[in-house]
Each structure stands twice: as C-alpha cells, then as structure tokens.
Amino acid sequence: MNAIENNYKFATTHEWVKDNGDGTVLVGISQRAQELLGDVVFVELPEEGDITTAGENFSLIESVKAASDVYAPVSGEVLAVNEALDDSPETVNESPFDEGWIAKIKLSDPADLDNLMSYERYLASLED
Template sequence: MSTIPENLKYADSHEWVLDNGDGTVTVGITDHAQDLLGDVVYVELPEIGSEVTAAEQFSLVESVKAASDIYAPVNGEIIAVNEDLNDSPELINEVPFEGAWIAKIKLSDSADLDKLLDAAGYSASIE
C-alpha cells in the first residue's frame, strides 16, 4: 500500500505538490510512482528560470526498469531544483515525500492548485 500524505495535492500523472503558502510549490513524485519505477538511477532536473506548463513534461526519472517523464502539475517558473538528486537519485525511492523533491515552482496562478487531487482522490485513482 502506498503512502499518501494528507497535506499534499496530487496530479493524475503521479506528482505530489506541497503548497508552500507563499505563491510557490514544491513538487516530487509519489510513493506509488517510485514503487512502479523500481530503483531510480538518474533524475534529469529542470533548468532554474524555465517556464513550465501544467501536464507537460519538465523532468525525467530513469530507473533500472524504464525512463519516465515527469509532468508539471501547475503552470509557473522553476525557482529551485534539488541538486541532492544528482548524487543520490535513490532518494526518490527512499524518501519520496521528504528529501526527494524535484523542483520548486513559482505559481503563475494559484487556481492551478484547485485542479489537483486531494489525498482521497489520488488514492481512489490508483486503486
């Protein structure tokens, strides 16, 4: 059974979103997604300053099984990336909701958050 924290929002494409309360969000992939991927060996981080569009690919995670596109759950600008994933991509498997965030995004429109699933909605979508 996958862990699905209640304080996060979720995209159908298995990204989690933490509202930082200041017009920015932190984004990573869910426990369910990392479990499906298997052992993560590489994370392609987006470029700081790049614009992202909801539902479009902005990152890539490679595992021993496959490479998987990671989709932006919101519209905005990349303001930070998790450099720790360059040296330790396995953090995605070990701590998907703590140390394994992929990027921080400055929201273009906070209404984007209303389009995401809550924990119960995400849980239902993966059952």
Template sequence: MSNIPSNLKYADSHEWVRDNGDGTVTVGITDHAQDLLGDVVYIELPDVGAETTASEQFSLVESVKAASDIYAPVSGEVVEVNEALDDSPELVNESPFEDAWIAKIKLNDPAELDKLLDAAAYATSIE
C-alpha cells in the same frame, strides 16, 4: 499500500504538490510512482528559470526498469531544484515526500492548485 500524505495535492500523472504558502509549490513524484519505477538511477532536473506548463513534461526519471517523463502539475517558473538528486537519485525510492522533491515552482495561477486531486481522490485513482 502506497503512502499518500493528506497535506499534499496530487496529479493523476503521479506527481505531488506541496503549497509552500508563499506563491511557490514544491513538486516531486509519489510513493506509488517510485514503487512502479523500481530503483531510480538518474533524474534529469529542470533548469532554474525554466517555465513550466501544467500537464507538460518538465523532468525525467530513469530507473533500472524504465525512463519516465515527469509532468508539471502547475504552470510557473522553476525557482529551485533539488541538486541532492544529482548525486543521490535513490532518494526518490527512500524518501519521495521529504528528501526527494524535484523542483520548487513559482505559481503563475494559484487557482491551478484547485484542479489537483486531494489524497482521497488520488488514492481512489491508483486502486
């Protein structure tokens, strides 16, 4: 059973979003996604300053099984990336919701958060 924290929002493409309360969100991939991928060996981080568009690819995760595009759950500007993932991509497997966030994004439209799934809806989507 995947860990699905109730304080986060989710995209059906398996990204999680934490509202930081300051117009930014933190984004990563879900426990379910990292489980499907297997051992993560590389993460291509977006560039700080890059613009994201909701539902478009903005990062890439490679595992021993496959490479998988990561889609931006919201539109905005990348204001920070998790450089720890450059040296320790396995953090995605070990701590997908805490240590392995991928990027922080300054929202263009906070209403986009309302389009994301809550924990119960995401749990239903992966059953």
C-alpha cells in the same frame, strides 16, 4: 500519513504538489510512482528559471526498469531544483515526499492547485 493528507495534492500522472503557502510549491513524484519505477538511477532536473506548463513534461526519471517523464502539475517558474538528486537519485525512492522533491516552482496561477486531487481522491484513483 496525516501530513501528506493535509498538505499535498496529486496529479493523475502521479506527481505531488506541496503548497508552501507563499505562492510557491514543491513538486515530486508519489510513493506509487516510485514503486512502479523501481530503483531510480538518474533524475534529469529542470533548470532554474525554466517556465513550466501544467500537463507538460519538465523532468525525466530513469530507473533500472524504465525512463519516465515527469509532468508539471502546475504552471510557473522553476525557482530551485533538488541538486542532491544529482549525486543521490535513489532519494526519490527512499523519501519521495520529503528529501526526494524535484523542483520548487513559483505558481503563475494559484488556481492550478484546484485542478489537483486530494490525497484521499488520489488513493481512490489508484484502485480504479
């Protein structure tokens, strides 16, 4: 978990952000979120070029249990989406922090990262 501890930040709504160090981030959902959803059967991806606003929904994940909005943890422009999820949405369950990413976003305000939680703080929030 060391790579997650050092390289990922989390929103209270269970999304993660991995800072690529070049003004872009990858976004996905946390291990906890995919566990709560159960088996993912569909991911509605944003469109390349979409503008995200932190705190607003930008994707949707459907599982055998429910459908859940995915909220943008940062504001910016969607540069790429994980098209592999179209054919293999279960990747969100199998590899939420690696192959299960949803979108690559160019940050409009790098300070958005300061509003997110460290891994340790995120884990503590799950215990509340």
